[in-house]
Amino acid sequence: MYDVAIVKYEKPLESLQKAVDLAGGLGDVSKASKVFIKPNITLWYEGVNFPKYGVLTTARLIEDMVILLKEHGAKSIAILEGISQHEKVSESLLHLSARGMGLDILAQRYGIELIDVHEGSFKKVTVGDVSLLINADILEADYIVNMPVLKTHMQTKVSLGIKNLKGLLNTESRKKCHNEDRNIDLDYHISKFPEIVQPSLTIIDGIYSLEKGPGYYGKAHRSNILVVSKDPISADKVGSIILGIDPQTVSHITLAAKNKNRPADLSDINVRGEVDVTTATVPHKWALDSYELTFKLMGIKGVTIPIPDGDKTGCTYCGHLAPLVPMGIIQAKNRNKPYDDIEILHGKIVEPTPGHKHTLLFGQCQVKKNDKNPLINHCVSVRGCPPSKKGFIEAFEELGIELPDNPMEWIEKLPEFFMGQYIGKTEFDEAFYKIH
Numbered sequence: 001m002y003d004v005a006i007v008k009y010e011k012p013l014e015s016l017q018k019a020v021d022l023a024g025g026l027g028d029v030s031k032a033s034k035v036f037i038k039p040n041i042t043l044w045y046e047g048v049n050f051p052k053y054g055v056l057t058t059a060r061l062i063e064d065m066v067i068l069l070k071e072h073g074a075k076s077i078a079i080l081e082g083i084s085q086h087e088k089v090s091e092s093l094l095h096l097s098a099r100g101m102g103l104d105i106l107a108q109r110y111g112i113e114l115i116d117v118h119e120g121s122f123k124k125v126t127v128g129d130v131s132l133l134i135n136a137d138i139l140e141a142d143y144i145v146n147m148p149v150l151k152t153h154m155q156t157k158v159s160l161g162i163k164n165l166k167g168l169l170n171t172e173s174r175k176k177c178h179n180e181d182r183n184i185d186l187d188y189h190i191s192k193f194p195e196i197v198q199p200s201l202t203i204i205d206g207i208y209s210l211e212k213g214p215g216y217y218g219k220a221h222r223s224n225i226l227v228v229s230k231d232p233i234s235a236d237k238v239g240s241i242i243l244g245i246d247p248q249t250v251s252h253i254t255l256a257a258k259n260k261n262r263p264a265d266l267s268d269i270n271v272r273g274e275v276d277v278t279t280a281t282v283p284h285k286w287a288l289d290s291y292e293l294t295f296k297l298m299g300i301k302g303v304t305i306p307i308p309d310g311d312k313t314g315c316t317y318c319g320h321l322a323p324l325v326p327m328g329i330i331q332a333k334n335r336n337k338p339y340d341d342i343e344i345l346h347g348k349i350v351e352p353t354p355g356h357k358h359t360l361l362f363g364q365c366q367v368k369k370n371d372k373n374p375l376i377n378h379c380v381s382v383r384g385c386p387p388s389k390k391g392f393i394e395a396f397e398e399l400g401i402e403l404p405d406n407p408m409e410w411i412e413k414l415p416e417f418f419m420g421q422y423i424g425k426t427e428f429d430e431a432f433y434k435i436h
Helices: 014-022 059-071 093-101 103-110 161-168 171-177 186-191 232-242 251-259 291-297 324-330 364-370 389-398 407-421
Strands: 002-008 034-039 076-081 113-116 122-127 130-135 143-147 149-153 157-159 201-211 219-229 269-272 342-346 358-362 378-382
Touching: 002 014, 002 232, 014 059, 014 201, 014 219, 034 059, 034 161, 059 076, 059 103, 059 143, 059 201, 076 103, 093 103, 093 113, 103 113, 130 171, 130 186, 143 161, 149 219, 157 161, 157 232, 161 186, 161 232, 161 251, 171 186, 186 251, 201 232, 219 232, 232 251, 232 269, 291 324, 324 389, 324 407, 342 364, 358 364, 358 389, 364 378, 378 389, 389 407
Parallel strands: 002 269, 034 076, 034 143, 076 113, 143 201, 149 201, 342 358, 358 378
Antiparallel strands: 002 219, 122 130, 149 157, 201 219
16 A cells, blocks of 8 residues: 555645655655755746746745755755746746745755756656656656646646656657657656656645646635655545546556556555545646637637647647737737637647638647648748747737737736736735745
């Protein structure tokens, strides 16, 4: 049986200490151990007040973990993360986020190191028929603390401990996971991660949880839940149940369990703690509403964005700008008039529907696939991997979609739009994401 601790988050340090003790403690850590902490910091917008709730691992819990490790005698501690770079910046997104969250203060205060995955070297690791390039530093670790967030994912249903390890891959390996072969798709690749990297401890940060995730456009909840286990598959099975999603319906969890000759349900798990796994928080929806339904409810006509069932081919490099497409349509100055029969395609597998007057191909994968497709009457492309903001603006202009004034500024500030749902609600406290 595998132990999984579930406790309510009530007090800094004390709650995490309780959960870690219930899960078996830090007995494997010594003064000589090289310890790595892998949080879930997936994005950062400098100077933009974007929602972090349920999106990023809380700085509060990261500091609590560092304190516990220090109290246990660990001397060599590093925080390791690889935030996808979507455009050229003067500084890595990890270091920008570290300043924004105060992790640089944490590093100085406790003598720990901050390591950007993208600035290091990589080693090829092969598990069965999957070969990926992974950060070389993590392969030298004596102890790995994996600290994901309790959240859903529009492609993989949940994004917990196993999927959090994707942030250790290099850029090309991440893209490789989002291939068009449904037999070896994103879930299939993710299921191999526990065999590539073996976390010593998984801590699922559910102080805030997220439905319709994984990005800032989701709906966060103050859940005050911590899930801790020495076994990553067990932690994820319990985390999935807490979100209201049967782990037996989550492909990468089911496959990862099968790889270890284990069941995908909780029959081999000993849940420890006072929290009822089935009522720990409200059920979380994982799938986004279809664009067609949203447009219909808002009275928007003349535009369609088809997404094939089970499409997991769109990767982070398009996903970073993907919210611009529906939000540009919804917030356009001419949204009250029917658009001129536009179909918008993205990802690697979707095909154009015959008969539309205009077709927008969003992202390099779609451009390569369909820019010469004879079914398209008027082709408009947003090229690049990732697609460029300038190209997006020019494409919408060509299609007659009138973006808000100062469109580049609108793009930069768009994440702030999603903060509106949390303003004035005292349970949403930015202090959890800032170390002073």
